[in-house]
Structure formats: structure tokens, C-alpha cells
Amino acid sequence: MVGDDRIRVAMPHGPAPVDRDGVSDYVAHLVRALDDVGVTVTPVPLRPADRAPLRWLTATARAAERVRRLGVDLVHVQFAPSAYRFSGLPGLLPFRLPGTVPLVTTVHEYGSWAVPSWLPGPLWSLLERARLWDRETGRLVPASAAVVVTNDGHDVAVRARTGTPTVRVPLAPNVTDRPDGSTAGRRLRAEIGLPAGAPLLVFFGFVHPVKGIRHLIGALPALRREHPELRLLVAGGFTSQALPEAEARAFRDELTALTHRHGVADAVTFTGYLPPERASAALHAADVVVLPFTAGVTLKSGALLAALAHGRPTVVTVPDDGGDGLHRSGAVAVVPERRDSDALAGTVGRVLADPALRRRLAERGRTLAAGYAWPRVATAHRDLYRRLLGRHDG
Template identity: 55%
Template structure:
């Protein structure tokens, strides 16, 4: 019997930050949903790279082409519709990079405008992962992301062992930070808040999960800790895999995500923290991505780029175990709707509509 699964050529930028995990999860979930996906990397090289990808698409002869590229890669996508087989429907997913303010806001807006102007007119359907993305002349389908890292088996036990290895006294609060190590993640503001938080909680520690290199050495986590005289209270894990990340979240009492652009439901870090049942304090984004805040699933840091606001929000959490339990429960309930099977099912429905196939 012939394979009747929908066959999709998934064009993607292999070097795009933040998309690798998303695509790996999506491809796996789509395969489990009965969609056959063939990833087609589109590297740098302009017309040459686009032509190479188009040749691979023709060789694969898929039912549908799905382009997954970041907002900053608009020059290449603009060439794609003219290079791909005209009879093959094109679906485009627009990904924002999460930085919606500060120095990069104008560049992001320009990139998204070019991407939508050049690529979406040739697309049979447009998907957005962020409801704040505007697509003039189109009615995009919003398909949310899901947690990049699920709660791993045995992670709770490993989390207790991690606290012991950190030398935490019994009952000492452990904060956790995960996200961009550069200024956009707000880590500097969190580290600046530690001396004040330690006045009420002398044994408080901060675990920076990840903490990769950044452009300015002064913004490295260890440098920030030395600058604010809290080097003894800050531990940087370095790169971690899913098991260790999950253990670190179980070790933490509170996760703090003070990104200067705000944190919403498009944040993989937030969804991962909520999926682990960790009470989480976040800054509020502009626009329409405030679902976790409206659902009462997070504690709100009232001002962005403000260490005093971090002290107020985190201090309240540390002082109120009932509030922490309530946020843990609401966070898990909120994130239950954000699963990879649901993401895959939404894609499958869109593919079927695009191809004119009945469901089932």
C-alpha cells in the first residue's frame, strides 16, 4: 500500500539561534502525527543557497514546502517563491527573535516587514508563533510554541542532589535564571538585586542555567557577580542538556526571567519553567503576549530593567510559601495547553486545508 502521509519539505536556517530545538521537536511531533518531514537546510549564500535548496525540493517532490526562517533572514526568503516548483504549495512560518525593544526594535520591525512583503504573497498559508507579528494583507494562523524541555524522569531527585552539591543550607532559597546571557535577558538587573534580597535571606543563592558567552566580557555572569560583590552567591552551570536543566529547575525555589523586552507565552524559557512547576517571576511584554500574566500563572515584575522591581516581586514570593504553591499549580495548568502533540495537530490541520484534503 502506498504511503499516504503528507510529505513536507521543511526549509530552515541551520544556524538560526533558537530555532534548532523548536524544529527538532516539531519534526518529531509531526512524524508521530503521521506527517513525513524532510528537513532541507538553507545556509548562507543568497541566490546560490536558494537554488541549492530548490533543487533539493524538486528531488524530494513533496506535497508541500514549509519555510521556517528567522525574521533577520528576509533577503533569502524573498527569493524562494520564484525558485520553488510553482505547483507545490508554500507555507511560511514567521518567527520573531524575542527582542521587541531597545536598540534592535527598529531592525526587527524592518526585518519582519521585508520578510512579510517578499515571502508571504507567494505563500498559500502563513503561520506566526507570536501573536504580535502583523502580516499585512494576510490572515495568519497563530500556532504557539511548546516547552523545549519537558520535566525529565528522576529530575526531582537529581534536583535535591544538585542543592546538596551547591552546599545550600537547609531551607536556603535558590533562585534560577535561564535565558539570554546578554543585556537583553536582564541578568545584570537580577544580579544587582541580589544584595538587597540577601538582606532578608542571607543564604540566598542564584543559579544561572547556561550562561554562554556574550559580546561584552563585562556582561558575563561571573563578571556581573564580581561587580556587585555577590560572587559567592552566584553559580553558573555552563551549557546543559535536558536532564541537567530539568534537575536545576527542580532544585530552584523561584525562577526569575527579567528580560528587558518582557516575557510572554512565546518564551521557551518561561514555558519550560512552568512545565516544571517552579513559581516564576517575569517582566511584562508590550502588545498582546500577556496570557501568562492575565491567567495569574506568573508573578509580575512591575518595571523592566529595574532591580528594585525585581527585589519587590521576588521578595514577595520568597516570603509567601502559599503564593509559591499557588503559582506552581497555575503555571502547570497554564502550560498544559502548550504541548508538541497540539502544535503538530494544528500544523497537520493547516497542511490538510492547504492541500484540500479532508481531515481524519
């Protein structure tokens, strides 16, 4: 598609750079992928002035003004409470947008937050069923012509609360595989001084208390009794929208102290944020990727999809509800308990001890991840935009 056939979209999102916010990273990938299928996207970050009174209200108004000046065909807001530092004011954005332009909202986090938090649940339900206000997104979900969700949990929550129809568009890997990945992985293993044949565990993604790194460090003493040269690479940044700099620094210090307390300080490397090519190398370097999230891992994790797309045997924790298709796919090894270092050590140890299991996990993981690719994500978005704008394929 060229020229006037291209769809023009404004995409408001949180202000953080890609190295501090998963949604901003998602937007960067999506913008590139949409360009390939005939959609021109202008990202519109809501940037509040530091320490200014009502800074998020001002940022929302300025973003709306920029959208109006762009003269786009459609507005697509990327929403996550953490991306806006848990301010409810970006939920006012629809009041300032042109009413003749369709609005789409993607909810990346949904189901566990409300602003104001003191409002009684029955009153929230009344407002939501009337499509007047949503406890998490303000006017965004009620005013949207379509609400995009990335997973079953958000789909169920949006429909139950608001009765709003949703469009399911799964995520895609947040790091894509590279042709020289295996070579880069071997180089990285040499850089960190890993002895030949020594097993390497890799955690990949933003480092946050809910990611279960404490429990993974706690599993290392038991694992090292069987594999004395085993190492852990924690590949990801600490500072994010969900974990501001001072809190991130304190958490890194806590984890460092924990490695000393468990006697494994020599076995753990914290890389900080890695650019895509280095992140891909870290994944290729892994013998096993371990994602021990304290709430369980589902297919809404871009880090998980990246690990599977790189053909890495991957260990995950299971959510309270027993998980989704991921946990029954045979594409991952599932830890039966969360927040449990012994359970982690048992599952990871089983994978390390069984080369045939590692090969099977790698093969099934690649197959599963093949269905979650950016061209598919972009095509689903483009088709949604066409339907909302009344355009025909061709």
C-alpha cells in the same frame, strides 16, 4: 497514518545547531511531534559557506534545489531574522521553489526589522499591501498559502502590514518534564554546593543582553540581606545566532565582572548550554524561576512554558502594552517595572517569603502550560497541511 497517507514536508530553517538557536530547537521538537501524527518532515538547513561572497544567496539556492529533489507535498519555512544572521537573502527562497507545492511560513520574530532598512515606510506599505514584498521576510509571507504565527503580537503585525490571513499555533515548552525530575533537581542542588534550605533562583534560556540578567544580578544584594544563602543559577548558553561567539564571550565577562562589583560572585553560577535532561534538572532545582526580559515576557517564550510545565513559581516582567493573558492569569508573579533591580528584588522577595503564593503559582502555572503541548502543536500543523492539500481526515 502509514504509507502513502503520510504527508511529506520539507522544512527550511536557519543553520545553527539547537544549542545556539531557539528556532532550530523548535524545529527538532516539531519534527518529532509531527512524525507521531502522520507527517514526515525533512529539515533543510540553509548552510552558507563561511566567508564566501553572497554566501546566503548560495545557501538559499542550494536549499531550494534540495527541496526540489525531495519531491515533497508541502514546504514549510521557519523564519526568524536572527536565524539567518539578519540577511534578507533567504527571503528569495520562493523564487526557486516548485510553484505547484504549497508554501507555509512560520514567523518566529516579526515587527521590528526591515531589509533594506533605508526604504521609506510608505513604500514598504505599498509593496506589502500589494502582496509583492514583505520588509522582513522578502517573498516568504506574500508567496505563502498560509502564515503561521505563535502569538497575538505577530498576528496583528502580519495582518496589518500585508492583509495576509494567519494561523495561530502557540509554542510549547522547549524542555519537557521528566519522571525523575525532582530527584535530578536535588542532585543538581547538591552538585553546586547549595546548603540545605537555601533558596535557589534560576534563570533559564539563551543568555543575551535583552534577557535582563544585568538587572537580576543587581537585585541580588537586596535579596541576600533577607536570604544570606540565596544563590542564582544562570542556566543557558551565551553563544547563539543572535549573539556570535566573540560578543557572547564579552557579555559573559561583563556579567562576571558585574557579580564582583555587586559582591555576589560567590552566589552566581553560569552553567553554559545544558542538554534537555540537565535543563530539566535545573528547573526542578529552582525555588523560583526569574525571567526579567527587558521587553517583557509573553507566551511566545518557550523558556517560560518550560518553567510553568515543570511546576516552578515564576517571576516575569510585563511588556509595554500591559501583557497578554499570561499576566492576568495568576500563573506568574509580575514585576511592574522592567530594567529595574529594585522592582525585581521586591517581587522575587515577596514570592520567596510566601510559601502559599509559591504553591499557587506552581499549580496555576502547570494548568496554564497544559494547554501548550507538542501533541497539540503537531495536530494543528497536520490539520493545516491537510486543508492546504485538500485532504480529508480519516
